[in-house]
Structures are given as C-alpha cells and as structure tokens.
Amino acid sequence: NAGVTQTPKFRVLKTGQSMTLLCAQDMNHEYMYWYRQDPGMGLRLIHYSVGEGTTAKGEVPDGYNVSRLKKQNFLLGLESAAPSQTSVYFCASRQGTGGGNNQPQHFGDGTRLSIL
C-alpha cells in the first residue's frame, strides 16, 4: 500500500547543478501537486497537474519545471539550483472531479534538498 512515493529522500547539490525529483502514486489519481515547505511560510504550491500530459503554474513556479508524461508520475526539475531553493519538497495527489472538492490530498514523505 505505497500511496505517494518520493525519491530521493535527501539530496545535497552545489549551486548551478540540475536534478529531478520523482513522485509516483499508485492510487490512479488525476491531480498531482508539488509543494515546498519552508519555516514560517507553510506550504507553497510550485506546480500542479490536473491529468496526464497537463501541467500548470502554482504560486512559486520560477526556477522549476515539471512533466506529467504518465498518469502515475509527476517530475519536478531544477535546471540550475540556487541556495534559495533549499527546502523540503512535498508531492501530493488527489482524485479527480468525481468527488468534487471534498477529496483530500495524499502526501509523500518529502525530499529534503540542500543547495550549497
């Protein structure tokens, strides 16, 4: 019963390096989300997807790209990492419109990313 799985769990990068965070869900959910969590700022939405092949910008999209080539996977890319992107990143997924807005989001355990 995996739910939402994020890889890797920890990563340290140097400024300017690139990397991709992977999110996989096995619940056949339509919607997927990437958040970052920083002290005192709660959760901020980076990008989201309402279905396979679609993506959209959230509150803080700059410096990140995403792709949803398969329904179960949602990738978050950092093209050129900056120290300001040091954060904990959470992926979440949710059922589609069938349940309206009452369906909860299901979260992974997070990726702790440090940019030196």
Next chain:
Amino acid sequence: GDSVTQMEGPVTLSEEAFLTINCTYTATGYPSLFWYVQYPGEGLQLLLKATKADDKGSNKGFEATYRKETTSFHLEKGSVQVSDSAVYFCALSVNNAGNNRKLIWGLGTSLAVNP
C-alpha cells in the same frame, strides 16, 4: 481573495490538557474545510474535514465544526497525548473557474505535548 489564518505557535501543553487551535477563513462560494497533521519527518496527512456549514469533522479524538457565521473551523481535543505532538495545518478548498482545484493552506501551528 481566499485565505486561511491560523493561530501562531508553538503551542506547548501538558499531557491530558485541552487543546484548541484557531482557524478562520475568507472565501467566496462554499468551501470545504480540512485539518491536516504533519508528524516529525513525515508528509502531511488528512486529520478531518467538513464540507458544509454546521458539519462536524472528527478523528482520533480531534473535532472541528464548520461555522459559517464566524467563518471558523477551530480544532479541539479534550485530552492531548505526547503522540499528538506535530504541526497542524488548516486548509480550504473552493470551486474556482478554470477547474483550478488547489487547496489554500494556513501556515501551520506546531504543538508540543509534554509528559
């Protein structure tokens, strides 16, 4: 615009004390309201929800009532345990044009329960 305001933490209580974490919101339309909990080192998980006015959500001894007249969804528990130490997030979801179904999050309230 739509927003959620939670009481600031940290909140520190002794075991078996009564807990209230305040949450108020502003929203157009008819939002659904949620409380999520984040235990140390983990992701967020749904604690309880309410989808219309006067609904009461409950789970694991926690309760919250959707109060439309005061635009509030305060979280309560009658007797907290050390294992309740976590960060609690209030969130709302409201129908948006353009099929944008994101949640609007409060900043979270950290709770520490001492034995």
